[in-house]
Amino acid sequence: MNADPAKRAHAPADLRGFLRDLEAADPGALITVEREVDPEFELSAVVKALEPYGAPAVRFERVKGGGMPVVAGLYGTRRRIALALGKDVGEVVGFALDAIRHPIPASPVASAPVHEVVERGEAVDLTTLPFGVHSRDDAGRYITSGVTLARDQETGKLNTGMYRMMVLDRNHISVNAAPDHDLGRIISRAAERGEDVPIAIVIGHHPAYAIGSQLKHGTDVDSHEVTGALLGRPLDVVQGVSVDLQVPAYAEIVLEGVIHARDLVQEGPFGEFTYYYGAARAPRCTITAVTRRADALFNDLHPTHAEHRCLWLFPGREARLLEAVRASVPTVRDVRIPFHGGSLSAYISIEKRHEADGRQALLAAFSRDHFLKHVVVVDPDVDVFDDREVLWALNVRFQADRDLVRLDHAKGIKMDPSATRLGSADRPDVVTAKLGFDATKPVTTAFPERADLVPPGFDHLDLAEYLDTATSARLGSFARVATAVSE
């Protein structure tokens, strides 16, 4: 899928094309719901109920009050993200790092499908779009799949990211960008200068657009150029109708607007990735235009669940982590930020050459990713993608009095309620304690080899030869579900 460069060079990269490719490559990965659903809770409930069955993407044909179909659950698995990039899962992190190093400039076009319908000024009415309400205590409708596009004032480069955005009224939203993220910094600088920030919000595009927005590169690199590298061809862009930004020509919907950097409003509660509700003072944004395709396909993203965590961590944060650890311990093998750990833990495998390589890897991880709170380093014979393996290593290769690294009063995140709270409501600040577990074997002293406990003949055993047909079939369907729910 999309792996053939000749094919990728011709078809425009967009959401509808990706869905066609997805159905062809992995038929069970896209499910269609014909029955009418309410974007308030019901749509999310269906996506959540399907999550144990491989977190499929879901196309809802009829959505109350929205006037357009909605696709949700797009980014639910590592495999789907890999498919979108035309890679195998194991290649994705390296490919992403390569894309940052070899950006491809965008290609401006004069007219574009995303401008088939244009509503500006007074005609803008966000209440006509099917923005969802997702978790029980959410304060209202949120834009969850929107990729923000803004220009960094200092480098002039375009920056993309994803942030929770609450719909305030017909033409206003709030934009909650943490101060450590690039958009947060762009907004803070604008606030100091008393300026607004022109912005575009892209809803529904080829997954490479959102995946690219999660890659942790500096603001000296242009996000549209990195997206081009992920696509293997220039991203087609067109001049915005009310802001001086070049927006993706083949997007389904683009909202244009200006963020009023000093005009803070209360937003939230909103169910978040650590499984707590978040709320904040965030800048207000006026939407100056809504542009879209005539037959636009809306994209909702189910926050806090599989697709939110998968899209954020893979390859974005895992790629940054791998790069940081590699700079310190070149023999690093794999990194994983488990999706179910609120994104605050990581597992790293290294081929240890020096006794302190494990600690070195821990320090590199903590210094590069301030979300990380508990990091485990293991030897390469331990599969970091299998929690059971990591727990085994922790129990039989780790001693707390010798192999534990503790960092007190380090940088934490607001969304961890156990962190120590400092600062004020308007300028919240938190510190946290971190633990690093060096569960690697020593290299300077002898250590027992892992036992080979496999009965001879096991590797070539065919269970079908021992079971009746009905039992074999039942085991087959168990296996399919087990594979589907694993990360």
Ligand SMILES: Cc1cc2nc3c(=O)[nH]c(=O)nc-3n(C[C@H](O)[C@H](O)[C@H](O)COP(=O)(O)O)c2cc1C
């Ligand atoms: C679905 C989704 C929602 C997100 N929501 C927020 C958010 O509300 N606030 C925030 O600061 N970061 C949020 N993030 C994380 C940022 O989008 C991400 O870290 C991004 O890389 C930041 O951009 P930057 O690398 O240019 O700093 C979200 C990520 C995803 C995938």
